[in-house]
Amino acid sequence: MNLKTMAIAINIVTAFFTFALSFASQAATLKISPKGEQLLFDQTAFTVKAGEKVKLTFNNTSSMQHNWVLTAPGTADKIAQDSITAGAAKGWLAIGPDVLAHTKLVDPKKTDTIDFVAPTKPGDYPFICSFPGHAMTMKGILTVK
Numbered sequence: 001m002n003l004k005t006m007a008i009a010i011n012i013v014t015a016f017f018t019f020a021l022s023f024a025s026q027a028a029t030l031k032i033s034p035k036g037e038q039l040l041f042d043q044t045a046f047t048v049k050a051g052e053k054v055k056l057t058f059n060n061t062s063s064m065q066h067n068w069v070l071t072a073p074g075t076a077d078k079i080a081q082d083s084i085t086a087g088a089a090k091g092w093l094a095i096g097p098d099v100l101a102h103t104k105l106v107d108p109k110k111t112d113t114i115d116f117v118a119p120t121k122p123g124d125y126p127f128i129c130s131f132p133g134h135a136m137t138m139k140g141i142l143t144v145k
């Protein structure tokens with residue numbers, strides 16, 4: 001390999017990593033918290049692109065345990081019900097194929113950050129807190145476009 005070939009090779013490698021870095025930094029960044037001590041999220045609507053990388057941080061500013069659970073359309077009520085049965089040992093979450101992404105059960109004044117890939121099918125994906133009794137009001141919609 002002569003010097004010119006090596007220079008071209010280095011340029012190609014540099015271009016590749018620059019491209020890879022720019023792609024990696026394109027993850028959508030979402031931040032959500034409870035609304036004070038109410039059984040509400042402070043954000044009830046997010047929009048992301050289909051198949052997009054998402055980084056979500058749930059900052060539990062309240063004095064209760066909560067989580068953030070993304071559900072397949074039409075399944076939030078069942079997941080909330082099943083999560084009561086799942087019990088404290090399972091973090092009050094019935095994990096199954098309709099749970100598309102979730103934080104851990106976050107203790108008061110703690111945060112959890114998760115990375116996931118947005119659904120590839122456009123639509124409205126409900127998110128809930130699956131702690132018993134919270135999902136009726138502690139919910140929102142992640143819109144995938």
Ligand SMILES: [Cu+2]
Nearest residue numbers: 066129131134
């Ligand atoms: Cu909650």
